[in-house]
Each structure stands twice: as structure tokens, then as C-alpha cells.
Amino acid sequence: MYVSEISFECFADTTISEAEHAINYLLEAWRQNGQVLGREFAVALKDGVFKVRLLLPEENSLANRFNSPWAKQALDELKHAKLLHPREKLIGLDINSETSNSEMSSWQLLYTSYVHMCSPLRSGDTLQPIPLYRVPATFNGDHKQVIRWQTEWQACDEIQMASASAAEFAAVNELANHQSDLFRRGWDLRGRIEYLTKIPTYYYLYRIGGSSKQAEMDRCCPRCGNPDWRQPEPLLDLFLFQCHNCRIVSNLSWDFQ
Incomplete structure (x- = not known):
């Protein structure tokens, strides 16, 4: 930056x-x-x-x-x-921020957190942020909907990281539940970006909790039930799960990292 x-x-x-x-x-x-x-x-x-x-x-x-x-x-x-x-x-x-991706990516994903100011669209090859203005406008001439989704995701992430009130549970549900409103909007935006760029685009589904590490390792894709989405090694050192059918990536539960 x-x-x-x-x-x-x-x-x-x-x-x-x-x-x-x-x-x-x-x-x-x-x-x-x-x-x-x-x-x-x-x-x-x-x-x-x-x-x-x-x-x-x-x-x-x-x-x-x-x-x-x-x-x-x-x-x-x-x-x-x-x-x-x-x-x-x-x-x-700016020495305190990330370098934007400058190469064509083989795949990309929507991924952000409350500490990131950069674009939520990331290269799947390097995890570097892809400037939004370098992809076609998602809706109505710009990327307002993507920025709004990012703001909501980050707000939920900050609440759950603070762990200071009952709001934490509602925030985690928005981040980790594939049936939440936040997921639905983000997953639809992901599909729009993939359609416009012709590049496979995935959505990061946050994961925390679980009964045991083994149960987490064996879990299926929550959206389609795909049992074969676990990868031999975490992609980009973060995402142990990737469902190509649903265009979802997810981490091993942070409780068992």
C-alpha cells in the first residue's frame, strides 16, 4: 500500500x-x-x-x-x-501494510478480518489483496456492495474477538454459519465476481468450536455435505478445507490449531 x-x-x-x-x-x-x-x-x-x-x-x-x-x-x-x-x-x-497482488491469479477468494484495511478480494496463489477497481464493477458502477459486506464482516469479527458480551454468539453465527445473512450476501458477491472475472472465486467460511480435533478433521462441507474437501496441507497455511462445488474454503477450528 x-x-x-x-x-x-x-x-x-x-x-x-x-x-x-x-x-x-x-x-x-x-x-x-x-x-x-x-x-x-x-x-x-x-x-x-x-x-x-x-x-x-x-x-x-x-x-x-x-x-x-x-x-x-x-x-x-x-x-x-x-x-x-x-x-x-x-x-x-506504507511499511505497515500489505503489497497488492500484481499477477493474474489462478483462483481468488473473499477473505478479510477486523485488522485488515486492504481489499477483501485475495489472490488464491499468494493471499495478496487484489485492488477492487482492477476487476469489473460488481453492481451499479462500483464495488459499494463488497465494501459494505467487508465492513459488516469486520464488525462481527471484532465483536467475537472481544468476547465481552452475548453479542459474541450472534457475531460468530454470522461468520461461521453458511445459512446466515452475512454468508448469503458474501457468497452471492463471490459468485458475481467469478462471473465477471472468469476466475474461480471462493468464500472464506470462519470456523471455531467443535467437539474434538478428529471430529473437525472429518467434518464435511456444511453446504453440500462433500466429505472430500479436506486438503493434504492447509492452503496458504490457513485453509485446510476447500469445496470446489460450493466455492468455499474454511480453516480447521481455531480451538484446535
């Missing part, structure tokens, strides 16, 4: 509220297309120039060819707030 500073200069008198609305509208459009990462952006004003530092998947994530219709509209509307087209200054590589 890369850190970049974006500057918005005024070409005429404007108000902070008008500029704030226009800038945040653009930032949200970029975020919902996977071009910028994170959820909160600090916009500073100094000497008539608004500046914001962003985390990008790649050096050229904000190139016009990657912009969604929403982002293009937001860029065009900057002039109504008396703002010039944004200028970008690349700060450098």
Missing part, C-alpha cells in the same frame, strides 16, 4: 461547508470503489488549501481510468464548491 497526499485548492471564494461536502463526496466515491482504503479521512485546511493523506492499494490507484461513474461525477462537482481538480503527491510505501 502507498501513502499519498491530495490537495484541493480554491479558485474563488467558497465556504468550509461547501468544500467539506464536495471533498468528502469524492473521498467516499473513491472508498466505495476500493481506490482508497480506510473509513475515516482527516481533511486539513491551511493557507486556503485543503489537504488529506490517503492510503492507496497501488501508486496509481487514483488514475482516471479506475474512477467509477460516481467518482467522475464527484470530481466534476468540485467546481461547484470553487475547488480545482485535486493534485496528488505520492509520499511513499
